[in-house]
Amino acid sequence: MSRLILDDETGIDDSGIVRGDTVAGWREPSGRIDWAVRDWQPEPEIVAQARLDEWEAVLARVGRHAQLGVRHGDGRPAWHGLSKSPDDMNRGIVGATLVAPGRLADVTAATRQEDFTGIQVQGARRVQQLVVPRIVEHPQGAELDPAEARFVVGAPAAQAPAAPLDLPEELTAALLRRLRRQPVDVARIAVGLRVAETWELADGFQVPVVYDVAPGRTQGYVADPDGTPHSTLQACRNHHLAGVLQWCTHCLQPTCVSCSEAVRLCRLCQGLACGDCVVTEDGRCRACAALTKVGLFARGRFGVSAGGSAWHGESPNVQVTVRQQRNWWTLERWDRNGRVTLQLDPGISRELR
Ligand SMILES: [Zn+2]
Ligand SMILES: [Zn+2]
Ligand SMILES: [Zn+2]
Ligand SMILES: [Zn+2]
Incomplete structure (x- = not known):
């Protein structure tokens, strides 16, 4: 039988930690095992654990990147490589950063936080800006290379404890078969941006605005109520920010489509009049x-x-x-x-x- 020798009497094989006739079999971990997830980024999934007296072993993985970790007492763990996958390490760090701990993520399109062009508000200055990733689930399209995806979404570099591929081939194959019985959870996402800003208008009034940058795009837009996108906005008389303003020909004040007194046509002369300047029941x-x-x-x-x-x-x-x-x-x-x-x-x- 192919095994990893721990000491004169003890070894690890396909079934767990073995000493003479005693087998401490692989089982699901009952809780978090701190030593096994330390020095990993992202935290690996601990698929199985075994324990015999002072000896402890884990099967840890991030997707297809899998390692066997062994520890004696409170000593430093020793790690042995089972299979290497830099791609899955990158998928893992992207998933852990943007989706959930323990999930891998494929990214179809993404916008870097450093790489977008925000909206402009005419005659106003921006006094505050907050940018966070905005996750779109189940996107269409081909996946980016995982290393590129990690770079674009700004996730930290992935790392695992050093682990030579030094186990007997048969043992490696058997442990990998055990790992493969549990499917890996991979999400498919696209990553855009959500931007929250505050603009100070010429009269000192501060207006908040929230808008999105679509995954893979760089220009931010605010959509009108009718869906028309605008990257340059103006403030109406009620401090709404809108892509298009309409001026009342009577009071000469602008309104936007969100205004309750939005500009309309006078029923008689067909001139542009705001709700305040249409003064009769019949719309004159x-x-x-x-x-x-x-x-x-x-x-x-x-x-x-x-x-x-x-x-x-x-x-x-x-x-x-x-x-x-x-x-x-x-x-x-x-x-x-x-x-x-x-x-x-x-x-x-x-x-x-
Ligand atoms: Zn004002
Ligand atoms: Zn008016
Ligand atoms: Zn308005
Ligand atoms: Zn009129």
């Missing part, structure tokens, strides 16, 4: 709400001839004029975007005084 802006009939003598000023009528309304930044010549109705709006003329349905007459 401040200027259209103020439309009043122009007196007989002022009509000339509004370019209406004798047979026609005109209505005019203003807000501080918008002017609206409705003109009627016979059955021909037009509306002219002037705002900071320029001058627009629309044709109106004659039914409008019912809504004007």
Whole structure:
């Protein structure tokens, strides 16, 4: 029988620690065995343990990297290599760092924390930034080389206690067969980033923002409620950060889609008005709400001839004029975007005084 000799009477074979007729068989470890996991990075899985008086032995592995450890009393353990796998050591350190202790991980794509471009907020400065890995499970795609994956995710170098491959071949083969009966737990992940920042706006107000960098990409984005990604943001009047702002033509304040008073079209003049500047139940802006009939003598000023009528309304930044010549109705709006003329349905007459 092929065995590792420990002393004159004691040895280790496929069944455990053996002395004469006594066999202390391999069994599952009952708890943590400190000496067996010390000097490993990541901590190995202790698949089996055996103990006979002062002698203790373990079968330790990180994936297919497996070693036999032997200790006498409180002495320093001696390690013997069973199989070497630098790849699985790297998978193990990535899994232990990002997934869970004792798990190996294959990585399909990853972004280095040093390698991403954050968002910008116009007219603001960043006062705080926190970057953590963001794990995506069950990703598509081919796996990175494990050593590259370890480097990219920033996991520490893997290490195991020095262990020469010095066991009898038969014993090595038998112990590896025993190890293989227990499957190795390998996760498949992609690693992006989650970024939490605080930006200070021009008026001193501080706004938090959280966004992701997709695995393998470098540009960070904030998605609009409709899913459109933006890497440059602006602050609206309510200090929301948004990719697109819309300006109310009346109060000239920006809103974003998250604002309850978001800019919409005036029902009558079709101008851009925020919720605060749409002032009637039927959805008219401040200027259209103020439309009043122009007196007989002022009509000339509004370019209406004798047979026609005109209505005019203003807000501080918008002017609206409705003109009627016979059955021909037009509306002219002037705002900071320029001058627009629309044709109106004659039914409008019912809504004007
Ligand atoms: Zn403010
Ligand atoms: Zn407004
Ligand atoms: Zn907003
Ligand atoms: Zn209007």
